[in-house]
Amino acid sequence: MSGNRKREVLILLSVGGGLALLPLLVGEFYLYVIRLILIYAISALGLNIFMGFAGQINIGSAGFFCIGAYLPTMLQIKLGWHYLTAFPLTVVLSLFVAWGMSYPLLRLRGHAMAIGTLSFAMAVHLIAERFPILTGGADGIVVPPMALWGRTMGNTFYYYLILVFTVAAYLICFLLVESRIGRAFRATRDDEAGAAAMGVDVDHYKRLAWVVNGVFAGVAGSLYAQQAGFLSPSTFSLWTNIIVLVMIVVGGLGTNLGSVAGAAIMTSLPYFLAAIQQYILLVQGLVLFIFLRFLPYGVIGTLARRYRRPLLAKKG
Amino acid sequence: MNRVDLTLKEGRITALIGPNGSGKSTLINIISGVYAATEGNIFFEGKCIDGLPTHKIVEMGIARTFQLTKLFKGMTVVENAMMGGHSWAKAGNFFPIVLNRPSVRNEEKAVHEYAMEMLKLAGIQDRASDMAGNLPHGQQRLLELARSMATKPKLILFDEPAAGLNPHEEDMLKEALHSILRMGVTILLVEHHMRLVMNVSDWVHVIDVGCKIAEGTPKEVGKNPAVVKAYLGKEY
Numbered sequence: 001m002s003g004n005r006k007r008e009v010l011i012l013l014s015v016g017g018g019l020a021l022l023p024l025l026v027g028e029f030y031l032y033v034i035r036l037i038l039i040y041a042i043s044a045l046g047l048n049i050f051m052g053f054a055g056q057i058n059i060g061s062a063g064f065f066c067i068g069a070y071l072p073t074m075l076q077i078k079l080g081w082h083y084l085t086a087f088p089l090t091v092v093l094s095l096f097v098a099w100g101m102s103y104p105l106l107r108l109r110g111h112a113m114a115i116g117t118l119s120f121a122m123a124v125h126l127i128a129e130r131f132p133i134l135t136g137g138a139d140g141i142v143v144p145p146m147a148l149w150g151r152t153m154g155n156t157f158y159y160y161l162i163l164v165f166t167v168a169a170y171l172i173c174f175l176l177v178e179s180r181i182g183r184a185f186r187a188t189r190d191d192e193a194g195a196a197a198m199g200v201d202v203d204h205y206k207r208l209a210w211v212v213n214g215v216f217a218g219v220a221g222s223l224y225a226q227q228a229g230f231l232s233p234s235t236f237s238l239w240t241n242i243i244v245l246v247m248i249v250v251g252g253l254g255t256n257l258g259s260v261a262g263a264a265i266m267t268s269l270p271y272f273l274a275a276i277q278q279y280i281l282l283v284q285g286l287v288l289f290i291f292l293r294f295l296p297y298g299v300i301g302t303l304a305r306r307y308r309r310p311l312l313a314k315k316g
Numbered sequence: 317m318n319r320v321d322l323t324l325k326e327g328r329i330t331a332l333i334g335p336n337g338s339g340k341s342t343l344i345n346i347i348s349g350v351y352a353a354t355e356g357n358i359f360f361e362g363k364c365i366d367g368l369p370t371h372k373i374v375e376m377g378i379a380r381t382f383q384l385t386k387l388f389k390g391m392t393v394v395e396n397a398m399m400g401g402h403s404w405a406k407a408g409n410f411f412p413i414v415l416n417r418p419s420v421r422n423e424e425k426a427v428h429e430y431a432m433e434m435l436k437l438a439g440i441q442d443r444a445s446d447m448a449g450n451l452p453h454g455q456q457r458l459l460e461l462a463r464s465m466a467t468k469p470k471l472i473l474f475d476e477p478a479a480g481l482n483p484h485e486e487d488m489l490k491e492a493l494h495s496i497l498r499m500g501v502t503i504l505l506v507e508h509h510m511r512l513v514m515n516v517s518d519w520v521h522v523i524d525v526g527c528k529i530a531e532g533t534p535k536e537v538g539k540n541p542a543v544v545k546a547y548l549g550k551e552y
Contacts, residue, residue, distance in 0.1 A: 172414045179420065180401070180408025180427075187388045187399050194386030197348065199374035199403030199467060208410070254390070 008174065016167040023156045035159050035227055037267045038166040039220050044247045044259035045173045046216025051245070052254035053177055054209035055189025057114035060121030061217045062240035064094050066128055068221030069231055070135050073143045077136075083146045083226055094218025095211060102207040121241055128233040140232025143225050158227040165223060169216060173256045176212075185209055186254075217244075239281075246288050252298025261299050320528045322521055324471065329493065329503040331517035331534075333510075335546065339526040340506045341383055344473045347504075348380045349373045360471065375403045379469035381460040383476045389449030396448045396459055397434050400466020401427030431466050437495050438462035439488045454485035461492055471502045478509040490516060514538065522546070 023031060043061060050058050071093055072086035101120055108116045128135045135141070146153045176182050184205045187195035192202050225231050243266060251262025269287070270280050295302050320343065324330045334340050345351045347358055349370040358366045365373055379400075388396050407423045435441040438458040443451060448459060457477055464472055477489055486509075493516055496503060507513050513520065513534065520537040522530040524546040530537055537543055 175414050175416055176410075179413040179424070180405065181410065181413060183391070183395055183399055184402060186391050186395075190388035190390050191386045193350070194382070194388060195399070196350075196370040197374065197380055197382070197386070198399040198463065199371045200399070201369070201371045 005178075009171070012167070012170060012174065016163065019163055020160065023159055028155065031155060031159055033268055033271055035155070035162055036224075037264045038162045039224050039227075040244065040247060040267050041166050041260045041263040042169045042223070043217045043220040043244050044251070044263045045169050045256060046213045046220075047244050048248045048253065048256065048259040049173060049176070049185070049216075050209045050213035052248055052252075052259075053182060053185040053189060054206055055185075056206060056209065057110070058117045058210070058213060059114050059241050059245060060117035060119070061213065061244050062236040062238075063117075063121035063124040064098065064214045064217035065221035065224070065240060066121075066124045066233070066236040067097060068094055068218030069225035069235070070128060072222050073141065073225050073231055074134065074136075076144050077141065087222060090218055090222045091215055094215045098211040098214030099207070101214075102210050105210065106203050106206055118238075118241065121236075121238075125233055125236055128236065135233065136231070138233055140230060140234075143229050143231055145229065146226060155227065158223075162223050162227065165219060169219070170256060170260065173259075177256065181205070181208065243284070246284065248298075250287060250291050250298055252301030252304075255298070255300045255304065258298050258300035265299070320523060320526070322528075324502055324504055325519065326502050327497065327500055328518040329497065329505055329516055331505045331507060331513045331520045332523065333507060333513055333520060333537075334523040338524045340523065341475055342526075343523075344380060344475050344504075344506060347373075347473060348378060371403070374467055374469075377468070377470035378473065379464035379467045379471070380473040381457075381464050381475055381477055383479070385456045385460050387448045387456055387459060387463075389447065391448055392444070393440065393446050393448050393451065393459055394428065394431055394435065394444040397431035397462050397466045398427050400431060400434065400463050400468070403467050430468075431462075434462040434466040435459075437465060438492050454481045457481060458485065458488060458492070461489070465496060465501075469501060471504065472496065473504045473506070475506050476508060477505070478507060478512050486512070 019034075022034065026034075043065060047058060047061050050056050068090050071090045072081070072083055075081040075086040075089070076083060105113060105116050105120075129138050131137075146157075148157075177185070184195065184200045187198060187200055188202050188205050195202055195205075221236075224235075228235075247262035247266045248259050249262070250265055251260065252258030266284065266287075269284065270277065273280060273283060276283070291298060297305060320339075322330075322332070322343070332340055332343065342351065346353050346366075349365075349368055349372070353366050356366075357364050360376060360378060363376070365376060365378075368376075388399065391399075401423075405423045405427045407417075407419045412420045432441060432444065435444055438461050440451075440455050440458050440462065443455060448456070451459060457480065461474070461477060478486055481489060490512065493503065493505075505513065505517060517534055520532060520534050521528060522537055522540075522543045529546060530540045530543045532540070
């Protein structure tokens with residue numbers, strides 16, 4: 001077990017190291033797309049914990065994304081905080097919001113729970129739109145650039161900042177899914193009554209997965225705001241909720257690598273198809289349909305099944 | 317269920333039999349905290365356990381299996397058995413895990429070892445890295461046994477463990493039951509399979525339509541006219 005794990009961590013760290021060299025190799029535009037991919041990868045990894053591993057449905061990640069984006073931005077604008085001081089507070093706030101939300105939410109099951117998560121995201125979206133004091137309103141606001149040691153930080157710095165968080169998020173998920181907690185998540189997904197009979201407090205683990213989902217989405221949102229430089233409530237529409245879900249389905253539910261692959265595919269798709277931009281929603285819908293119909297395990301899940309048989313069936 | 321009193325002797329196999337719909341599984345569900353009893357109490361080691369949630373009851377040392385297996389089909393066989401460690405190996409909390417603490421790694425090793433031991437006890441250790449959903453039906457039942465034994469229980473409630481087993485698997489079940497007894501675990505066996513019950517149990521309770529109608533050694537119960545009438549049929 002440990003030999004395999006060590007090798008995977010090494011692979012991950014060297015991929016991270018390779019990505020760190022990218023700013024030297026690619027131009028500004030590609031770097032922008034890769035930043036977006038990495039940000040969405042964080043969000044997708046979190047959603048995958050809740051959906052792919054704990055087996056619950058969440059179509060409201062954008063709610064946390066929105067909170068995570070606006071909180072540090074408004075702290076910077078209104079109170080003159082530094083982004084790096086506002087950031088930990090963002091993590092704490094998303095954690096508390098997720099924790100609080102989990103109590104009403106866990107009273108619901110299945111599709112009702114999914115609608116519950118959606119209404120949460122809609123509520124956050126409405127608050128962002130209707131309370132200009134909190135968010136700058138529907139017109140949007142400019143996010144002040146970050147300064148360190150008297151110098152304004154540019155896109156390359158943001159890229160590294162995002163990369164560090166993406167690698168950290170991946171490591172957390174990697175360690176989590178094959179641990180006591182990860183097994184409890186998967187047991188809850190496969191059979192709640194069976195999990196309870198093994199001593200698993202099912203509600204506790206659903207809550208934990210939801211909080212991980214919320215915090216990861218919050219972190220992703222906060223990184224997004226800083227690197228984009230501009231925020232408006234329309235950034236966090238219904239589509240933002242769905243696209244992350246499409247990512248983990250396309251990549252492969254219940255695989256960490258799949259979340260990253262899905263983020264890469266769905267984020268870069270519009271740029272590959274720039275020529276038919278007006279039909280991009282159609283294409284994305286078609287992609288989702290094709291995967292659900294023909295490749296239900298997603299890119300990574302299908303590959304794993306073909307080449308390594310069951311993905312999680314590693315020799316003990 | 318109505319006025320059923322049941323005392324389980326430590327370190328023995330007590331069987332509970334009765335016709336379909338007599339409330340055998342209901343009783344297991346009440347003891348394991350799935351249903352709440354409207355009246356009466358359940359004592360375990362001198363402590364009243366009714367009203368406790370299922371996972372707390374497991375922690376106190378009462379494990380169970382299900383009539384229709386409730387395995388984790390998307391997990392491997394050994395991971396299913398490792399779920400048994402959830403109630404006794406508790407170093408695996410969020411921060412120790414994501415910091416990859418040695419305490420967590422050592423505990424994982426211990427849980428894995430114990431899970432393998434229990435798979436051996438059930439005779440399915442060579443299927444350890446298969447997906448649980450891919451096992452044939454009989455082995456799935458044996459995996460449920462291994463999994464509930466992996467919780468290190470003091471009392472284990474078996475809900476028809478022999479249903480659908482072939483003769484070979486039945487022998488393995490019998491052997492496993494004996495090894496479980498040797499480990500000092502008390503067994504409540506709910507079963508339809510008369511040959512198995514008569515063979516292995518020390519004491520038999522018979523219930524019908526939610527009421528207890530007889531109890532005694534397997535031999536006594538087999539001769540009791542009320543039992544023969546309610547359950548075994550005239551020709552038995």
